[in-house]
Structures are given as C-alpha cells and as structure tokens.
Amino acid sequence: MYLDSDNRPAITPQLAFRVAVIGGFALVMFAIIFFRLWYLQILSGDKYLAEASNNQVRDIVVPAPRGDILDRNGRILVDNRVSIAVQLEANRIPPRGPARTALLRRLQPILRVSPRRMDREIDEQRKLLPYANVTLKQDVSPAVRNFVLERQDRFPGVRVERIFLRSYPHKELAAQIFGTVGEISPDELEESRFRGVEQGTIVGKGGLEHTYDRYLRGRPGATRIQVDAFGRSTGIFPKREPLQGKQLKLSLDLDLQRAGQEAMSEAGGIPITDGVKNRGGAFVAMDPRTGEVVGMGSFPSFDPNLFAKPLRPSVFRRLNSEDTGAPLVNRATAGAYPTGSTFKLVTAVAGLQSGTISPDTVINDPGAIQIGNIEFQNARRTAHGPVAMRDALRVSSDVYFYRLGQQMNGIGGDILQRWSRRLGMGRATGIDLPEEREGLIPSPAWRDRLYRRKLTDRPWSVGDNVNLSVGQGDLQATPLQLAVAYSAVVSEGRVPTPHLGLRIEDGAGRLLQKVEPPPARRVKIDPAHRQAILDGLEQAASAPGGTSTDVFAGFGRTVLGKTGTAERPGQADQSWYVAYGPDERRPIVVAVTVEQGGFGAESAAPAARLILSEWFGVEKKLVRGSSATF
C-alpha cells in the first residue's frame, strides 16, 4: 500500500479492462483508417488523380459538315446549312408519364410546340432511330438556345445542338440519287466500312451519300470542356477542329438533268412531284465510252429537303406508297420493266453473233406468225414484207425478231439469254448507287425451276423465247441496263460500268482522287454485224418508215434510236426509247421510259429528242411520232 493511496483516483481492474477494450478498439479502427488512407492516397493515388481529372472534362463531339456534292461543272447539287436544334439526349429521355409531361410543359412556352406534339414526336422518332437523340425543334433562335442552356437544371437531358442539315437547292432534281443521311446506327457501327466512326456521327444512309460516305463524312471535331458536377461548363479547351467532308464532283450535268426533268414532264406528261399510281418514268443519259452518267432522273420525284427535318411517319409512308408513285424509288436503276422493242438490239446481236442469221438474211413479215399454237403479231398486224436486219430494226418488225427468237430457242444453249447477260442485262451494272436491281432474263432453267416448285403453271416453251426476243413477257430490265447495252454496242463491244462519281476534291476544288470505276468488260462483236445494227438504228430514226423518223425530223444531227412499247398487264403500254447521239467529243446514249406512255414514238422518243437537244445545243422542239410499233 502506498501512502498517498487515498488521494489517487483509483479504478477497478474491471473498469481498466473495459477502458482497455475501448482503447484497443479505437487503436484498431485508427489503424484500419490509416492503412486505408495509405492505400488510397499513396499506393493508388495516381489512379484516383486520373479519375478526378476525367471527372471534370467532357469530350463533346462537334459534328463535321459533310462534303458538298457538285455537278460536273462545279455547280452545287447538295450542300449544308446550319441549324440550331433542341434535342433530347437519347439516354435521358424520361419515360412516358408525369416526368416527361412536366418537362415538355416547361419547354412548351419556349419552343412553342404543344406537349402533345412533342410527346408524339419523341415516340415517333424513337421508333425510327431508337439510339439517336430526339429532335424536338429545329431552327430555333439563339435566344431560345441561351434560355435553355442557362437553365439546364430545369431542362434535364435537353441539349441545344448546332447541327448541319443537308440542303438541296434544286429540290426534286435528281432527288433519288443522293440518298439520305442520318446518325450511324449500332448495327452500322459494327460494319467494317464504318470503322473508326464515332457514335453520333452522321453518315450516308443511301444513294451517293452511302457510296461515297467515306469521303463525304469528314471528321467530327471534339471540344474538351471542364465541367462541374452539374455539367456546367467552367472552361473550354479546343481539342480538335471538325474537318468538313470532301467534295464529290459528279459526272451529272445540271443543265441536262433539268432538261431531262422538263422533257419527262412535257413529253411524258409525268407529274414531277405529286405522283400518282403507275404514272412514272425515268431517263438515263451517259457517255457510252466511259459510263459517265450525265443525267439520271426518276419520276415522280420528291423534295429531299423533307429529310433534313425530323420526318413524319405519315410523310414517310406517303413517299413510299404505290399510290403516290413511290417517289423514293429510283426507277432508272431499280425500276425493272419489260422493255419492248428496245430489246431487239440484244436479240440482233445474239442472232448475228451466234450465226443464227446473217445481216442479210431475209425473213418475210406478213404481220403475224403462228408459233406452236399461239399467233404472234405485229402491232396492229402491220405487214412489213420481206425484211433483213437493217429494215427489221428500222420498221421494228416483230415477226422478224419472233422468228429469230424461235430459231435461237430451237438451237438451244440459251443463246439469247447468254448474250443478254454479256450486254449487261439481268445483272447489276455496277453503278455507284446502292439501290440497283438486277432485273430478270427469263431462261428455260429459270422457268422450269419455278414450274418444279409449282410457282408457275407451265414449263419453258418456245413462246417464252419469242416474247423475250421483242422485250416482252417475263423480261425485267432497268433503263440503266438498256443504256449500258446500247453503249456496249456503239462502243465496239466495251461494256462500260456506269458511274456518277467523278472526282473527290478538297473544298477549293482541287483534285484529291479520281473515281475509277472498274474497267469496261469486253464483248466481241463482229464489225460487220455491229455496222448492220447501227445502220438499222440510224435508219429507224432518219429513214422513211423508221419508227422514230418523224420524231427526229429537222433535228439536224445524226441520231440512232430504237423505240419500244412494253405491254404490261392491266395497264396502258409503257413507252421506251433508247437513242445514241454520235459525237467526236461527247457522244451520248439516252434511255427513256414512260409508264403508260403509249407507243415508244409517242412519248419516250420525243422526250429523248428534248434531252439530246439540250446536250447538242439544238433548238428544243416537242415532236410526237406517229409510229405504232411495239
């Protein structure tokens, strides 16, 4: 016992133990905290520092304007305009319900759009592009932009974007070839052709925009901004300037294109924009040597500026409807029809090259022939008498070609079908547009296969070949394919690959890259045979009795041309014409078709004359022919 035991505070061992427990616990806790701090700050400090830096910066994609599309003379066909758009971020769109309603109510007085309409807009746009931001309104004023940006807390997920919209100054002119643009889809992001493209980038969804997207697209820029926790910008560091896409120069000639449109309207009587069912047409004009397409039109057409705005499903349905003539379809490359007598060129080449006939073989044309148990006749049973190749083409003797078809069928080996394919029918022409149809060359194998599958009522018969020889029956070909076939014949057997793209240029028009289409395929055609055919085509447009002689009366230049009249079940005849305007410097092949246009000389040939007039600088005159031939 110590002396001063009484004046020392004494505690029991139990209490001491308890205090030791509490103290020990505190010690352990401090140790844990200490080691945790050591781990966070000393061992992983760099990682967290990087995370903190990432936290405060946001990379904002600055869209790049797409490259302009020009005609062959540098005139603008497609460019961009800037618009301020109020959008809802794709992943922050409130679900249907009070939250969305409240947000839209707050936006109503600013955007002057009713909440119900915006609500519908959201659902409709999400249906079309579920991954993309929803555009509530475009072309808002800077005041609206500032109002929304300054009150981000009131408008969560609402963004104001400066966007580039495609602008088409010539409206419906060549509308189908350009295609639309839109935000890249998740599926497209996976595709190799879009490698390196960032999400949210605008890419070509069809037409030339799709084919040449790589060049037109440009490179989006990025701005790095410092933001606080509420996403408010506290500083901007420019990181990468957006780079406008490259300029695409087309082989298209704006004047010819416009002339083609006027010709289709005047001569073909086709409504240009407000289409009706089964009343359409198309034309193609190309350089037969190179395949450069100088004009391509499909009607009815539409104003592609519609696609620069969020598209109403109702409008979209109307643009795709048969009842309005399906204006989105490019009939020049995707309209597959029987071509009537314009196909006789192919039959002639096949007959001559296969040795089935010679240029001077004479066939009597009494106006109709009996093949099997079917009587095939000329239009209005006109008898042309004995005709050889040149005259047969001049007067468009069906009987002559019926016989040819019959004989080739008898020889076998699909002579006509093989030559059709060699001249580019029944296969893709390879034009630089994604929407192209191959058409159909009916063959014994094709029909017999259908018959075996019970998809048709009879096997192949000679009548099928007879029909094909004059471009009727099951044949399906596009105006472009016809233009290619005629080009092949007039340019000594070189089957050109048609194309619209000519050059890739920088913004100042300097050449960056030439568009090199695949080299022309070679088809051997005997010069004598070819000459006979060309003579026949020339006489058809100039000699007495020629099917389009009256159409080209007074034209003042040599024109080779073939009329065609395709019979289509349940409709008036479809008018066809393919013309060749020889020229040292700028030869041209023009193919024209007018749905329900009657005989070839009635509407398609006059339209072709108007187009050729523009091309060669001849005074334009609408002359309708009187020839009634298929």
Place this chain on the structure above:
Amino acid sequence: MEASAARTPIHRRVEDATGPSRPSLGIDPLLLLATLGLLVCSLVVLGAATQDDVPGSPYYYVVRQGVYAAVGVALMIAVTRVDYSRIRELKYGLYGVMIGLIVLVIGVGSTARGSRRSFDLGVIAFQPSELGKLLLILTLSAFVVDRVRRLRDRDTTARAMLVALAPAMLVLLQPDLGTSLVYVVIVLAVLFVAGTPGRHFAALAAIGAVGVAFSLVAAPAVGVEVLKPYQKERLTAFLNPSGDPGDAGYQQNQSRIAIGAGQKTGRGEDATQTRLNFLPEHHTDFVFAVVGEEYGFLGASIVLSLFALLIWRALRILTMAKNLYGALIAGGIVAMLMFQVFVNVGMTIGIMPITGVPLPLMSYGGSSVLMTLLAVGILQSIHVQARIASHAKGRVPSL
C-alpha cells in the same frame, strides 16, 4: 471479473502538469489542444472548400463556423467550471426536454431534403437530436448510476435500453438514421463502462439482429417500411460503390476519388473534386474527403492524430473520474466521438455505409459543433472535478 479482484484497488500516479497551486484551472491541456486544433482545421478546410459555394460571399461558411466555434468554446469553458455531478439531479427535466424537443421538431421543424431535423432559428438551424446526444449521455448515466447495484438484473439493462431507444426511435422518424445509431452506441457504451454482464450484450446483439432482419426483410414484406429506400440503398452502396456512379454509390465514389487524388500532400488549389462540386456535402458530412483531397495524406494524418489525441484524453478522463457518474458520462462521450469519427471517416474512404453522421468539430454545423464543445466541456469538468477531489483528499491530512 471476480469479486475478490474488485476489492483490490490499483493506484496510479497523476501527472500533475498544472501543479497543485491552481486546482481550479485543472483542465486537461492536451484535450484543449486537440479541441482547438480540430476547430482550426475545420475553419481552414471550410475556407478552402466553400469559397465558391455561396456566390459573392466566399467566407459564408467559415464566418458562421467561426462564430459557432467561438460561442461553443465560451460555453465549453463555462461548463468546465460547473460540477457535472449536479446535472444528475436534473435528469428527469433534461430527459423531458430532450424528448420534447425531438417530438416538437418532428411536428414543426423545417424540412430539409425530405427530413425534419431542425428548428430554423434564423442564425442557426438548431438540431435537437444533436443536443439530444449529450442529454442522453447525461440522463442515461444518471439512470444507470441510480441502479448501479442492480446492474446484473436484466431489468436494468432493458430499462436503460428503453431510455435510449425512445429518443432513438423518434430520431429515426425524422428520419435521421445516423443520429439514432449514435444513441444506440451511447447506451451500449454506458452500460459497458458501468459493467453490465457480457451475456446481456449477447442477448441485445441477438435481439438487434432479429430486429434488423425484421425491419429489412419481414416488415417490407408486409408493407411496412422501417427504413426509407434511399437509406437502405445508402447503407448497402458501400459494399459495391462503383456499381452505379450515377446513383447511391456516387457520393462514396466521388469521395474516394477525392481522397485518392490528394496523394501525399494534397492538391490545394487544384482540388477539382471539391471545388467543382463533384464531392457532395463537402462542408458537412464529407469534410474529411476535402481534407484528403486538399491536404493529402499529410493533412488527413494531422486531423486523425488530433482525433486520436482527443479520444485518448477522453479515455484517460474516464479512468480519472471522481465518481461513477463522471466515468459513465466520459464513457458515453468517448463512444459518441469514436463512433462519429470512425463512421464518418470510414464513410468517406469507402469502408463504412453512408449514414449522415457529422465529423465532430470538423463538419460545418452549429448544433454539432456546439454540442461537441459542450461535451468536451463536460469532459474537462470531469477532469477538473477529479483534480479537485484528489487535491481535496490529499489536503485532508494537511488541514
């Protein structure tokens, strides 16, 4: 803990720093140092963290916290001079005041972020539940002292639990889960220091486990939500803090990033987590993360050392107390401080759930600062009384 050992006193020397000549000023200088040091740290950290929080007045929070600290220190010194033993006589009144205030605040308090915790008194948003922590310690200790001879009765433990759980439940209704947990910790600590048998704690743990299971699983199943969904989310988010950075784990994630980014000596002016508001509640619950980011491991270590000093001195005062009441009060205060420090710091470094417990003396907030300083004042009072008692006993023979 055998009875024979209990009769053997241990004797320890008192390190007599101030000397016997000034017994009336027998405060613990290290405790005072820790207290003032933490207050200074608080003002410095708030000054750095809240410059841009209130546009136009960069020192809004610093000035207010300074005023609270000054008033609190004055109160602390005043309390130092009061014999805490007298408070025992007021236990019913104080308990009544505590319950009354908490009930009142639920009824007419001002709502902040969905919970009613405070009275808006203009200059200060007075939180009765903060003061309640101290009142509970004082009244509960008095209650336990009264029944010290029947400590082994289950009855005593049960009643003590009831005394504490009544206000705890009321606070939970506000809702303020963190504070009600502090109340529970206080009662457990007071009982532990008093010497409640271990089996009572075991039973309490079992009941607690059943209660938690009931409130989290069974009650929601029949449609009664004891905890709000956000509370449950916050409590579980720390288990997987990176899971959803946009949601419950966000605060914890940002806090961890802030502390980690501070590295050895802190980011100072470049502390973007704090200054660009990525760190939520950076002046209140997450003030320690600000320390971590702005002043690094070094700053955090200093603050933690001050807390260690505070807790060590409080524990020492617990052993010195002249009577059981003082020891129990000190035990309650030390438990309260420890719980708040460990839960708050643990929360900011991602090893504890988010419960909204302020960091004593550091977090901005008048109620918390005043209450903590009052508590430290009472600790000092216990120290002073212990010194007076020992001097008095020492002087008896010389008189």
